[in-house]
Amino acid sequence: MPATVKYFTKGNNPTSTIYIRFSHGRKFDFKKSTTLSIESKYWNNSKGIVRSVAEFGDKLNFENTLNGLRAYLINKFNTDYSNGTVIDAQWLSLAINKHFNQSDEHDFNFLTDYAQHFIDSLPYRVQRNGTTGLAMSTIRKYKSTLQKIHDFEKHTGKRLKTNNIDLKFHNDFIKFMSNNQQLNLNTIGKYIKCLKTILKNAKQFGLKVHPEVEFDGFRSTKEKTYFVTLNQDEIETIFNLDLSDSPYLENARNWLIIGVWTGARVSDLLNFTSDNINNGFIEYQAQKTKQKIMLPVHWQVQSIIEGNNGQFPRKISNQRYNDWIKEISKKAGIVQLCKGAIYLVDPDKKGKKIKTPQRKVLGNYPKWKLVSTHTARRSFATNHYGKLPTPIIMSVTGHTTEKMLLAYIGKTPQDNAILLKDFWAMENIKGKKEIQLEIVKTAN
Incomplete structure (x- = not known):
């Protein structure tokens, strides 16, 4: 069925705007104003044509205008559709404007x-x-x-x-x-x-x-985010993993180790070069926030750089990094079950992801499957939280508020209460030891 163009007007006003309905099968059916107007007494709305009224001296020109627009739209549709152009209501509006040489300036009301x-x-x-x-x-x-x-x-x-x-x-x-x-x-x-x-x-x-x-109801949606971090034992295992038979995995492992000891976003991490090292410190400007970040070189990072002739590992894409660190974590035996969300894979379609309404499916999976590009950065923040003053961690991760940092690593008020409890317990033990030492001193 070929594309069709039909004209119509709305209402019963003495003068009416002519609208256009462009359709092609069930897939395309759009209506737009042509911006042309005509006196209603000269228009046959049931047929979508100009009436044959002798007093309408401009009948021929008006008909030619409508016929010209019809021919232009059908020809443009055939050309654009065959070239893969998106055909939608906006396409029709732009096509009408172009045909009539109307200004293509933006209407900011849209x-x-x-x-x-x-x-x-x-x-x-x-x-x-x-x-x-x-x-x-x-x-x-x-x-x-x-x-x-x-x-x-x-x-x-x-x-x-x-x-x-x-x-x-x-x-x-x-x-x-x-x-x-x-x-x-x-x-x-x-x-x-x-x-x-x-x-x-x-x-x-x-x-x-x-x-x-x-209104309050016009708000962003959200749901609980599950993520995993690597603890120091797991990091040590990955660092010592022999991957000499797989150079691409060894290269990705080195980036992962650098990530867990720098807390850098992957967009910054994978762009590190020797130029970012200055007198034992890593210095860089975060792409996302433009913040200047400076931190000392961890001994594991120093070991990797020295083993690579003073250079950072070979640059790789974010996607390959994301895929390969999962494989590395699996080889490291990081297989305990953790709650998280992943894309399901159809084994009959060579690893093709299965589409689901939620995209990712929540469940309990081996931890290595949940390792991602964010894992290294979150691991840095989590492993140092409670051991270093929070402002120091924030100066490395680039978070501008403590609230942002705590949300990033999933800490709650209960976690802070537990830290305070542990601190008081240590202070109590410390105080008792000091009292005992003083008694022994008096006895002597």
Whole structure:
């Protein structure tokens, strides 16, 4: 069935705007305004054509205009569809504008147009600390959020305006990302958070934003995150593991050891070079936060560098690092069952991940399966927490508040209470020893 273009008007006004319905089978069916208008007495809405009325002297030109638009849209559809272009309501709107040589300037009342403007300005935005621009990882989050909005608009067949974003949208958007795109609630929550920031900025820009965005119910989603860390015995086992028969695993193991003793994000970790070492310290600027971080070189890290002719290990991709450290942990015998979430793999499809509504499936798995790119950084923070002053740990991990650090390593008020209890117990023992020593001294 070929694509079809039909024209229609709405209402019974003396002058009406002509709308277009573009359809092709069940997959494509979009309606948009042509911005053309006609006196209703000259229009046959049941047939979607100009009436044959003698007094309408511009009939021929008007018909040619509509026929020209019809032919243009059908030809453009055939070309764009065969080239893999996304055909949606936005495609139809842009095609109409292009045919009539209308301005393609953005209308910031539309959410996607303003969101794109917001994203374009991020590299030049001055932060509270005076620095200019946001980290690329942060910009990518906003770009992903914009893509999710585009996906939702394609799903609903409607373009959203900033004042359309209400609690109903909030519910529908979450449902769409959960059911249709199979995202977990924490990932969805990050998109909602970015969306709220865009809308807050739009309001400051002077655009009309729906008041329900400020309601308590318009909040980010989240669920409990399970993660594993490597304790010092496990780190020692991995460090001493003989991987000489697998150079790629040995290289990845060395990065893992450096990660657990630097607490660096993987985006910084895998970019370390000898230039980052200065007088026994590792110095670098975090890509995400632009913070200057400095820490001493741990003896295991020093051993790895010295064994590699004074260089850091060979650079690898994040994905290979993530995959190989699991294999390394398995070889190290880190197999105790731990609670966590992983992608299930279909054994009949050569390791292809099984799609599930939650993407990752919660359960009890061997610990090596749960090791990931975040494990090294979390291990550093967890292994040093309670042994070093928290500000020192934060200076290495780059967390700006203690609350952020504690959330990252999963510490609760109960954990802090236990630390305080242990501290008091040690102080009590210490005090008793001092009393006994004083008594012995008096007796002599």
